[in-house]
Amino acid sequence: MNDEFDRPPFFEWLCFYVLPPLVAVALLAGGILALAKKMQKPPELNEPVRVLPSVETMIAHSQAIKVEIETQGTVQALTQTTLIAEVSGRVESISPSLFAGGFFRKGDLLVQVDPIEYEAALASSKSRYAEAQLAYQQEKELADQAADDWKQMGNSAEPSELVLRKPQLARAKANLEAARAAVRIAERDLSRTRVLAPYDGRVQQKFIDIGQSINARSSQVATIYSVDAAEIRLPISSNQMRYIEIPETYRDGVSTTANTKVLIEASYGGKTYQWDGFLDRSEGAIDPQTRLLYVVARVNDPYARSESSDRPPLKVGTFVTAKIQGETIEDAFEIPRKALRENDTVYVVSDEERLEIRPVSVYQRGTEHALLTDGLKSGDRICLTPLQYVVDGMEVTIEGADSSDTDKLATNETAGNS
Structure with a gap:
């Protein structure tokens, strides 16, 4: 086929x-695909951009700095007294100054208790005293007469005390002394119907009023306090003790005077006012619970009017901040507290803008500033910015186009805080 x-x-x-x-x-x-692939340009690879941490800095300057210890306390009166009625009776009158906040002078009449009963008691005791004086004089004359009579009778034996009326004379003398003491007691009770101010002071609280009946040794009249000085009890730690001179008292009675100045600050109505004080003494023991020593600062004449300002009085009960002046440290550096890093180090920025972790000697740590005595030199640029990861020699960039403005600001701030 x-x-x-x-x-x-x-x-x-x-x-x-x-x-x-x-x-x-x-x-x-x-x-076509082969030709297109051949003619296509390879994608450009972008190089990674390195971002350096931006930091705020300040220039360190050495200077003489006076150490301050900051603590707090409450203003107390130097002397405070609760007046108690010493006699019973009806309140006849009270001083116009006897009200909470009223001022008075030493010796001012604060309260008058009805004195009629005590005036009568004084008159009665004086009458009994006069009678006792007469009885003593009469008994003395009788004793002298008894001795003369014994001699004239030619008795050679010694006369008994009863013959010479010595027991009777002793009784008359004792009655006279008792009458004299009764007069003094009556005079004292009468004087106690007048409640006088024991010192220049101010009334804290009044407990009585006109017409009220009061009882001796149980009725409170008023609570008062002195105004010549005020005290503030201030706690300091054992570490702070080395910065200041503390007044001490020893068993032989010798006391050391520290002459340590204290600046007292308090706020009224949103404004802060200051008073000058000094360390008066330290207390005799360290608190076993807190391990703190209490020192007592004194401010003289806290209720005086300030001629240079509208400063109010330093009232009892005011909560204050006290800045205790300590010694002066030469060639020291004061830096913000945030610039002090862990293990007592600071970050110093070199001229090449690289960080150096530098150890320093810290003399004092405050809440806002730290005082350094070694590890820095004038002109060092200190990093103020918190950094999470830091390696010695790492590169940084300094904030601000013109760092001289930042440096000047930091320098002025440091000088203002010293």
């Missing part, structure tokens, strides 16, 4: 009419 008649017509059609165009299209597409 002939081969032409054996091949199927569909196969012939596929080989001559379909496959050649498909192969040509595939070859063309492959060439």
